[in-house]
Amino acid sequence: MKIGIIGAGDVGSTLGKEWAKRGHEIVFGVRNIQSPKVKSLLKIADSNIKVATISEAASFGQVVLLAVPWEAVKETIENAGDLSGRILIDPINPLSSDLKNLIVGPSTSAAEEIAKLAQGAKVVKAFNAIGAKTLGNLKFGQYKADTFICGDDSGAKSIVRKLAMEMGFDVLDVGPLSNARLLENLALLWIELAFRQEMGPNIAFKLLTRTSGM
Numbered sequence: 001m002k003i004g005i006i007g008a009g010d011v012g013s014t015l016g017k018e019w020a021k022r023g024h025e026i027v028f029g030v031r032n033i034q035s036p037k038v039k040s041l042l043k044i045a046d047s048n049i050k051v052a053t054i055s056e057a058a059s060f061g062q063v064v065l066l067a068v069p070w071e072a073v074k075e076t077i078e079n080a081g082d083l084s085g086r087i088l089i090d091p092i093n094p095l096s097s098d099l100k101n102l103i104v105g106p107s108t109s110a111a112e113e114i115a116k117l118a119q120g121a122k123v124v125k126a127f128n129a130i131g132a133k134t135l136g137n138l139k140f141g142q143y144k145a146d147t148f149i150c151g152d153d154s155g156a157k158s159i160v161r162k163l164a165m166e167m168g169f170d171v172l173d174v175g176p177l178s179n180a181r182l183l184e185n186l187a188l189l190w191i192e193l194a195f196r197q198e199m200g201p202n203i204a205f206k207l208l209t210r211t212s213g214m
């Protein structure tokens, strides 16, 4: 699959490398090809990885991952150009500077605001309630880390589910895009546990289920 990744930081580069290893064609869209993060990406000898402008990456991808800080979202979507019809994956947490609160919500979410800005895109929230480094190593003993996804387009969600499962996630569809309000709060819990409760970033959420009985 052709995937455009806007932002070559911790989340974008980790997901891009994982998908490239599995045969997907990745074009990173960056604003500055000289940045240290982009230079280290370019050192990877993987023919599935290319670097281009933000609009080139956006027009390349059947799927586009928006891996930039919340503050950069409006400008980045403007620079991306027409995203209508694209599957737009949103891993973004709109965090306050002390990482304790969300600065969007509670009656909306970053995902819903992104859907308003990227008219016609099929937005799917995913990968936001886990640490970027852990995205490259999702096995915890006998368990796989969960990613919770939500969105209003079932076809788009099934493609994101497949991309997540290929990387090693168990995937839970938590419903419509408005449930991103819950997932963005779940990220706050992850941050609290990892940093203020000092559990470290090597943690992930897992929902336990029973098939029958008690």
Ligand SMILES: NC(=O)c1ccc[n+]([C@@H]2O[C@H](COP(=O)([O-])OP(=O)(O)OC[C@H]3O[C@@H](n4cnc5c(N)ncnc54)[C@H](OP(=O)(O)O)[C@@H]3O)[C@@H](O)[C@H]2O)c1
Residues within 6 Å of the ligand: 006, 007, 008, 009, 010, 011, 012, 030, 031, 032, 035, 037, 038, 066, 067, 068, 069, 070, 072, 075, 076, 091, 092, 093, 094, 127, 128, 129, 130, 131, 132, 133
């Ligand atoms: N880090 C995590 O553990 C984690 C986990 C889950 C979700 N998230 C979310 O994922 C998103 C990305 O996080 P990250 O940790 O990957 O961030 P990061 O390492 O700081 O990387 C951010 C990327 O966005 C680019 N960027 C910043 N401002 C931009 C702009 N105005 N236009 C275009 N590109 C811009 C940066 O480019 P330059 O190199 O040119 O500055 C960089 O490539 C955030 O919204 C975050 O909330 C992060």
